[in-house]
Amino acid sequence: MVQVSNWLANRTSLFDSSGIREVFNLAKELKDPINFSIGQVDYPLPEPVKDSLIQSIERGQTNYTVTQGIAPLRERLKKQVQEQYNDPHRDLLVTSGTSGGLVLSMMALIDPGDEVIIFDPWFVMYESLPQLCGGVPVKINIYPDFRLDIQKVRDAITPRTKMIITNCPANPTGISFNREEIQQLSELAAENDICLISDEIYSKFSYDKEHVSPVEFNPETTVVDGFSKSHAMTGLRLGFAHGPAPIIAEMIKLQQLTFVCAPNPVQWAGVTAIDTPIDHHVDAFRKKRDYLADELSKYYDFVKPDGSFYFFPKLPNGVSGREFLTRAIEHNMLLIPGNVFSDQDTHFRIAYAVSESKLQQGVDVLKKIASS
Numbered sequence: 595m596v597q598v599s600n601w602l603a604n605r606t607s608l609f610d611s612s613g614i615r616e617v618f619n620l621a622k623e624l625k626d627p628i629n630f631s632i633g634q635v636d637y638p639l640p641e642p643v644k645d646s647l648i649q650s651i652e653r654g655q656t657n658y659t660v661t662q663g664i665a666p667l668r669e670r671l672k673k674q675v676q677e678q679y680n681d682p683h684r685d686l687l688v689t690s691g692t693s694g695g696l697v698l699s700m701m702a703l704i705d706p707g708d709e710v711i712i713f714d715p716w717f718v719m720y721e722s723l724p725q726l727c728g729g730v731p732v733k734i735n736i737y738p739d740f741r742l743d744i745q746k747v748r749d750a751i752t753p754r755t756k757m758i759i760t761n762c763p764a765n766p767t768g769i770s771f772n773r774e775e776i777q778q779l780s781e782l783a784a785e786n787d788i789c790l791i792s793d794e795i796y797s798k799f800s801y802d803k804e805h806v807s808p809v810e811f812n813p814e815t816t817v818v819d820g821f822s823k824s825h826a827m828t829g830l831r832l833g834f835a836h837g838p839a840p841i842i843a844e845m846i847k848l849q850q851l852t853f854v855c856a857p858n859p860v861q862w863a864g865v866t867a868i869d870t871p872i873d874h875h876v877d878a879f880r881k882k883r884d885y886l887a888d889e890l891s892k893y894y895d896f897v898k899p900d901g902s903f904y905f906f907p908k909l910p911n912g913v914s915g916r917e918f919l920t921r922a923i924e925h926n927m928l929l930i931p932g933n934v935f936s937d938q939d940t941h942f943r944i945a946y947a948v949s950e951s952k953l954q955q956g957v958d959v960l961k962k963i964a965s966s
């Protein structure tokens with residue numbers, strides 16, 4: 595009798611995604627839940643972007659594009675990057691979502707045994723992608739304030755350290771390292787010949803201060819970014835990556851042999867998205883963040899987020915993430931236990947990109963279950 599499971603590659607058993615999958619399955623069962631579990635915005639695809647997508651399909655732009663991305667989009671994005679950093683050595687490619695950029699950068703840079711420094715708590719892919727390439731994630735605990743302690747990073751560096759991944763504002767904490775911290779990290783990477791990957795997918799959702807990119811201090815940084823969150827395009831799969839030309843050239847080569855290209859009509863919609871401001875949405879999210887911070891401060895321990903649309907409060911004393919989720923579900927509410935993003939089970943993630951009325955209902959439930 596053939597045992598199909600014996601055919602599976604060893605890498606499939608390196609990690610599992612059951613935690614988050616379980617919450618998504620539960621979401622399907624609940625009726626009209628207060629859904630704080632989804633990492634995507636609650637506003638629709640902006641009309642001009644939608645029109646541009648439809649027109650592109652009507653023009654028949656559904657075939658392959660050049661791997662690196664259609665010229666109008668790539669040139670616009672490159673121009674933006676040039677205006678920002680004025681560095682002729684940077685190049686850019688269009689990817690299938692920010693995830694596409696992360697996968698390609700990892701494939702281009704990580705050899706078996708290479709160590710990749712990530713911060714705990716992390717965005718789920720940062721733990722798994724290095725392992726898919728045979729690398730080893732090395733985790734730096736940044737609880738309880740989620741600030742950078744540069745000495746901890748220095749101490750974690752070994753001769754095998756190849757990469758550091760940073761993500762500001764962060765998923766799941768919403769925290770951004772400040773300018774000084776970004777500078778310290780950038781300089782440390784440069785001094786130790788370590789490549790820095792900066793995931794800037796939430797940079798537009800920076801509520802108090804301008805987003806600071808490590809590129810400012812370390813021009814060898816590779817940035818992954820995308821339209822999923824900013825322009826409500828999670829299902830359309832459009833991202834981009836920019837960095838030193840030799841790295842981008844390899845990412846283009848790898849994309850040719852894997853994803854081939856980002857979806858053609860979506861790339862045309864991306865050109866329109868660049869000209870479609872989202873400031874009013876960002877303002878609305880800032881208000882939601884402030885509302886949550888004010889309402890929850892007497893009930894939970896948390897660090898007020900700087901950006902993205904996540905809150906990462908501490909669980910009530912003695913309660914596990916699983917138990918807290920069970921309590922939440924009893925009140926028709928979904929959230930994500932913090933151990934999905936971490937080696938420790940002490941926090942939970944709220945994604946507050948929901949309507950005002952759902953947010954209010956959610957706050958009422960969170961107050962109720964804080965000490966029940």
Ligand SMILES: Cc1ncc(COP(=O)(O)O)c(C=O)c1O
Binds near residue numbers: 692822
């Ligand atoms: C930090 C971070 N990076 C990358 C991604 C992936 O985004 P995309 O939909 O563009 O692949 C996400 C999605 O949740 C994210 O939170």
